[in-house]
Amino acid sequence: MFNIKQVLFLMVFGCFYQSGFSQVGVNTATPLSTLDINGNLSVKVVNLTGNGSGTSGSAVLINDGVYISISPTATDDKFQLPNPVSFPGRIYFIRNINNSITAQLTTASGLFFPKNSTTGSSSIFMYEGNLRTVTVISDGVNWTYIN
Known part of the structure; x- marks a missing residue:
């Protein structure tokens, strides 16, 4: 017992x-x-429109979703990712759906590093023919991006 x-x-x-x-x-x-x-996976899709202020204005915050369609309304409209420290391992798929206007992707903190590079930048520009779609991954300090 x-x-x-x-x-x-x-x-x-x-x-x-x-x-x-x-x-x-x-x-x-x-x-x-x-x-x-074992099957299909769906992720949240969010559509964001620029605020038309270009490089001089405030950024449209990216704080929801996984697949993000951004549509700038003025050249270099800013779209801002959250602080990578707050979201380690977070992945976003971001696509500029506007065929003629460049979007600027920024971050609240840290830098953007292209895969296989040790040189970071504070923003990246997304436009037709160059970085139209990017995947960004937080490493807990910065964002790594793949196009």
Whole structure:
């Protein structure tokens, strides 16, 4: 027979053991990763319009969504990513959907680094033929971008 201490120990051990190795499966009975999805994945899409102030005005904040369609209304309208320190590991897919106007992507803190580079910049410009779509990833200090 088990005494009360042994039962409590087994219950506590069972809870910690299960939470330490938890895996969630969607449409799969045996997940092989922390999150294992067998099927399609949809992410939140957000459309943002520039404020028409160009380089001299305030930036339109990017604070929601995963796939962001931006539409500047004046040349170099600013769109600002959040502080990368606050969102380590966060990924955004950003596309300038305006065919003729350049958008400026800025950040509240840190720099933008192109993949495989050690040279950062405070902003990047998105326009037809060059960086029309970028993927940005927070490393907890800066943003890395891939086009």
